[in-house]
Amino acid sequence: xxxTLGPPRVKVPDLRQAWEAELGxxxxxxxxxxxxxxxxxxxxxxxxxxxxxxGRFLRELPGHSFGTLSISWSADSRLLASAGQDGYARIxxxxxxxxxxxxxxxxxxxxxxxFSPVKDYLLTGxxxxxxxxxxxxxxxxxxxxxxxxISAISWxxxxxxxxxGAYGQLANNHAxxxxxxxxxxxxxxxxxxxxxxxxxxxxxxNQDASVHFWYRKTGKDLEMTGYxxxxxxLAWNYESRFLATGGSPLVTIWDCGGKGPAGTxxxxxxxxxHFLSALAYQNKGRLIASGCQAGAVLIWNHSQPxxxxxxxxxxxAITQIRWAPNDHMLAASTEAGLVRVFLRAEKE
Amino acid sequence: xxxxxxxxxxxxxxxxxxxxxGKTTLLNRILTENHGKRIAxxxxxxxxxxxxxxxxxxxxxxxxxxxxGCICCTVRGDLxxxxxxxxxxxxxxxxxxxxxxxLADPAPVAQTFFVDDEMKERMALDGIVTLVDxxxxxxxxxxxxxxxxxxxxxxxxxxxxxxxxxxxxxxxLEARIREMNPAARIYRTRDAAIEMDRILGLGGFxxxxxxxxxxxxxxxxxxxxxxxxxxxxxxxxxxVMQDGPDPMMSITVMPVKSAxxxxxxxxxxxxxxxxxxxxxxxxxxxxIKPGPDLHxxxxxxxxxxxxxxxxxxxxxxxxxxxHHPDEFSAALHGSGPLQAVVSKQYKPDHEHDEEVSSVGxxxxxxxxxxxxxSWLRDLLMKKGPDIFRxxxxxxxxxETSRFVFQGVHMLFDGRPDREWGxxxxxxxxxxxxxxxxxxxxxxxxxxxxxx
Numbered sequence: 042x043x044x045t046l047g048p049p050r051v052k053v054p055d056l057r058q059a060w061e062a063e064l065g066x067x068x069x070x071x072x073x074x075x076x077x078x079x080x081x082x083x084x085x086x087x088x089x090x091x092x093x094x095x096g097r098f099l100r101e102l103p104g105h106s107f108g109t110l111s112i113s114w115s116a117d118s119r120l121l122a123s124a125g126q127d128g129y130a131r132i133x134x135x136x137x138x139x140x141x142x143x144x145x146x147x148x149x150x151x152x153x154x155x156f157s158p159v160k161d162y163l164l165t166g167x168x169x170x171x172x173x174x175x176x177x178x179x180x181x182x183x184x185x186x187x188x189x190x191i192s193a194i195s196w197x198x199x200x201x202x203x204x205x206g207a208y209g210q211l212a213n214n215h216a217x218x219x220x221x222x223x224x225x226x227x228x229x230x231x232x233x234x235x236x237x238x239x240x241x242x243x244x245x246x247n248q249d250a251s252v253h254f255w256y257r258k259t260g261k262d263l264e265m266t267g268y269x270x271x272x273x274x275l276a277w278n279y280e281s282r283f284l285a286t287g288g289s290p291l292v293t294i295w296d297c298g299g300k301g302p303a304g305t306x307x308x309x310x311x312x313x314x315h316f317l318s319a320l321a322y323q324n325k326g327r328l329i330a331s332g333c334q335a336g337a338v339l340i341w342n343h344s345q346p347x348x349x350x351x352x353x354x355x356x357x358a359i360t361q362i363r364w365a366p367n368d369h370m371l372a373a374s375t376e377a378g379l380v381r382v383f384l385r386a387e388k389e
Numbered sequence: 390x391x392x393x394x395x396x397x398x399x400x401x402x403x404x405x406x407x408x409x410x411g412k413t414t415l416l417n418r419i420l421t422e423n424h425g426k427r428i429a430x431x432x433x434x435x436x437x438x439x440x441x442x443x444x445x446x447x448x449x450x451x452x453x454x455x456x457x458g459c460i461c462c463t464v465r466g467d468l469x470x471x472x473x474x475x476x477x478x479x480x481x482x483x484x485x486x487x488x489x490x491x492l493a494d495p496a497p498v499a500q501t502f503f504v505d506d507e508m509k510e511r512m513a514l515d516g517i518v519t520l521v522d523x524x525x526x527x528x529x530x531x532x533x534x535x536x537x538x539x540x541x542x543x544x545x546x547x548x549x550x551x552x553x554x555x556x557x558x559x560x561x562l563e564a565r566i567r568e569m570n571p572a573a574r575i576y577r578t579r580d581a582a583i584e585m586d587r588i589l590g591l592g593g594f595x596x597x598x599x600x601x602x603x604x605x606x607x608x609x610x611x612x613x614x615x616x617x618x619x620x621x622x623x624x625x626x627x628x629v630m631q632d633g634p635d636p637m638m639s640i641t642v643m644p645v646k647s648a649x650x651x652x653x654x655x656x657x658x659x660x661x662x663x664x665x666x667x668x669x670x671x672x673x674x675x676x677i678k679p680g681p682d683l684h685x686x687x688x689x690x691x692x693x694x695x696x697x698x699x700x701x702x703x704x705x706x707x708x709x710x711x712h713h714p715d716e717f718s719a720a721l722h723g724s725g726p727l728q729a730v731v732s733k734q735y736k737p738d739h740e741h742d743e744e745v746s747s748v749g750x751x752x753x754x755x756x757x758x759x760x761x762x763s764w765l766r767d768l769l770m771k772k773g774p775d776i777f778r779x780x781x782x783x784x785x786x787x788e789t790s791r792f793v794f795q796g797v798h799m800l801f802d803g804r805p806d807r808e809w810g811x812x813x814x815x816x817x818x819x820x821x822x823x824x825x826x827x828x829x830x831x832x833x834x835x836x837x838x839x840x
Binding site: 065066067069085086108110126150152168189190192208228230248249269270271316376 | 449453454464466467474
């Protein structure tokens, strides 16, 4: 499919831009600090840039030679962890940029790093190896090796459970209980794992163009198929009721309330002229932001699915979209290295 | 950049071959030779290292079977991840080379570039290069499915380590491999020494180049060795034969539209079908009528033998013979000996003992796209797992450009190529696979031609 750039299919008012920065390289991850004061952008070439929420460039961390693959903020917003293609995860002091700890993660490519939002734990995933550390760089625990490369790590937002995805399984573990491990075996390749904010559902986006749901307590699962492409974009709304999915130019939203999504028709938001590449619901509000491979960012209220509320064109494929913790700002990044931050209009 | 792959897609070469066949030697050459290309190599052994201008990435083979279990949807998950990251880099590569483990089935690697939407958009399979250890291949080729598949999937085959075996052995091996995969280009090497442009930039589709190597490779193997077109007057003619190597010979005679090559080629597929029907024995002096019957001439006794051909109305007729008429010093006689206006020798149909083989066509005319699609769809649904590779240059009715395509199992990738221009429109098409049914494929393909 040609990567055509251009405006979305319908005309929408422009998003209000707060600031932007040109980083000149593919932005692999974009993360607001939990206090909302800092925005970190990791580049595939290695460096990680840190900005103030007002757009001031604060510092650049060297990241990882051969490339950075993942970043994560500690719950207190003081530390940033990064992982990359040099076999290490690193913990940095966000205020000074000083490298504090270097963690050897067991394989050449460390693809995942994730601080717990609840307690001082840090998970790293490298190849089939899953390790837990704390922010002082102490190695706390090795989890059993996965059957294939770990493709996703997701902490349950309120507790010490976390889920990991790989080819052939979704696993649910607990940071402190060693006897907890629960595995949902499934013959498929998981690309992304998302907990619902209430911790009751696990959703995965998969290589075989399907979305899979698990009810954590019962292990019961169901699957949504029929997407034209693999699913790398998943976002829950704050009530844990709606799950937005990509895998096509449409934003496809499943209502998991009531009897759940089985047998229901999803809400579909149609305006992008290319496949989606990023999705994010607000943390407390009802808006959803979508980004596509043709560079458009749109925001929607899914109860008015006819048209997006506002939009912006960033020129190249959108790689990440993140709402600030207070939902007042929205950050988006592109494969050419543009980071653009928008202000939410009051009326929305 | 290969001229045959759209410029926004990076060409990918897959390197297969058993342990000890010389893959590492070849990779080292690729990494150290000055060929002016920036190549990323995905290997099994090393970590990620930059060697001057190159990049080597370690991969642990992870084969992802999709939920439905269909072998054609099986892909290499590790490659999707690694190449996905590679594609994000600003320092773009001119070429990607993927080394597979010795026992690997090449299909999942190749299919990765057809199945995954992200891979498909940014990369294209340029070619599969298979290294063969000339000395040790005999231990595998008969009973190893992997060895057969690696040969059958290849676009280029390097018979390596030829210095370790007598030349006669290499000839024998080459003949054997040709039989399994006539579309591949075969080179003989020592220490995997080969010019880079013979293995990189094949273009995936480049059937023309394969045709230059062996212009006959795409011709179907015919059940007859000779065909000729005659202008015949109404009345009885004689087919006169001398002693020859066989006690019988099958022939068919059929009216054709014109006494030229077009007339002959127009009839040859009908003749193939006729030759697959039950023969009717004809004794010495017996009579034959033109039509869709296969006549088996019984050649009893020594000396000259005569058979009668009864021509109902004057016109152009084609005669197809199982053996070349020269083997029997045979000729058609009217009032005197007659010369064929045009004639053609056909590649003989030898018995295949190979389970892995090929079926090819090279046929003039235009294809009905709708019929072709539906034939291919049905065929691949039923036979996909047994069809390893498919390649073709097609003449689609109503299109001014050649249509080129290649496939792996059930998946294919095709697009319009250059304009036909003055080149005569024709269709070259080859299947390589296991237990292929030549007659069925030939018939199915012929039905797609616009009549």
